[in-house]
Amino acid sequence: MKKEHKDAIFANPLDKVATFSFDDQVVQVFPDMIKRSVPGYSNMIGMTGVIAKRYWQPGTRIYDLGCSLGASTLSVCHQISDPSLEIVALDNSQAMIERCQQVFAQEALTETGEPRHIHLACADINDSPIENASVVILNFTFQFLPLETRLPLLKRIMAGLAPGGVLVLSEKVRFDEHEQQDTLFDLHLDFKRANGYSELEISQKRAALENFLQAESFATHQQRFAEAGFAESCVWFQYLNFASMLAIKAR
Ligand SMILES: Nc1ncnc2c1ncn2[C@@H]1O[C@H](C[S@+](CC[C@H]([NH3+])C(=O)[O-])CC(=O)[O-])[C@@H](O)[C@H]1O
Numbered sequence: 728m729k730k731e732h733k734d735a736i737f738a739n740p741l742d743k744v745a746t747f748s749f750d751d752q753v754v755q756v757f758p759d760m761i762k763r764s765v766p767g768y769s770n771m772i773g774m775t776g777v778i779a780k781r782y783w784q785p786g787t788r789i790y791d792l793g794c795s796l797g798a799s800t801l802s803v804c805h806q807i808s809d810p811s812l813e814i815v816a817l818d819n820s821q822a823m824i825e826r827c828q829q830v831f832a833q834e835a836l837t838e839t840g841e842p843r844h845i846h847l848a849c850a851d852i853n854d855s856p857i858e859n860a861s862v863v864i865l866n867f868t869f870q871f872l873p874l875e876t877r878l879p880l881l882k883r884i885m886a887g888l889a890p891g892g893v894l895v896l897s898e899k900v901r902f903d904e905h906e907q908q909d910t911l912f913d914l915h916l917d918f919k920r921a922n923g924y925s926e927l928e929i930s931q932k933r934a935a936l937e938n939f940l941q942a943e944s945f946a947t948h949q950q951r952f953a954e955a956g957f958a959e960s961c962v963w964f965q966y967l968n969f970a971s972m973l974a975i976k977a978r
């Protein structure tokens with residue numbers, strides 16, 4: 728395994744903070760960055776595999792949309808040992824896909840050491856077919872999609888899911904009540920400080936994410952799930968302003 732590098736991307740003053748990009752530099756430090764930035768990340772990833780095990784229907788696929796370095800796919804592989812399982816893992820960052828390919832070659836193996844059936848591709852999830860799925864995972868990806876593409880994507884996911892299938896959606900969320908928003912937002916900054924990020928790193932990253940990561944409220948997510956045709960949705964995890972939801976298609 729390649730050594731995991733510490734995230735210091737925003738540690739030095741930048742003349743101009745460019746919009747965040749999932750480039751080579753981010754790929755190098757991504758596991759460290761996401762663990763130190765997203766409260767509850769490991770819990771949500773770990774439980775994603777457990778949820779997948781309950782909802783996966785043999786003969787159908789699992790989709791990991793915005794797979795980055797494949798953490799959700801690996802969680803699924805740890806929980807579902809059936810070698811017939813087919814996973815489609817997509818990301819539109821070529822740098823992520825190249826590194827993810829190495830991770831899967833080393834870690835995504837069956838009990839007998841064979842490679843798992845994973846279709847890994849560099850693709851925009853907004854123009855990729857979603858077919859014959861029983862589990863669709865969007866772990867911290869939906870928040871980066873342009874707002875107007877969010878409902879159309881959920882409708883395509885709904886259409887590609889088998890009856891009784893599930894969507895796992897993990898996101899940064901925002902709150903309509905100002906006090907709650909301020910409290911949980913400030914505590915997230917404290918979470919980052921406690922994980923060793925400096926004020927400069929925090930403020931430069933915040934500038935880089937402005938208008939790029941657009942968090943929405945639980946109410947907005949719930950309304951959209953219903954509009955896309957999901958029979959049921961719920962929040963199954965929340966840690967500060969990060970949460971994971973399930974949306975289930977009727978049987
Ligand atoms: N339109 C798009 N099409 C495909 N990929 C996209 C698109 N937009 C963004 N991405 C990809 O979505 C990923 C988001 S990271 C996901 C973490 C992973 N799920 C994890 O649980 O470890 C979360 C984060 O960095 O906060 C990046 O790899 C982008 O390239």
Ligand SMILES: O=C(O)C(=O)Cc1ccccc1
Pocket residue numbers: 760761764765899932936940
């Ligand atoms: O760092 C933040 O403030 C976040 O919202 C999470 C995040 C984590 C990794 C890449 C981009 C955003």
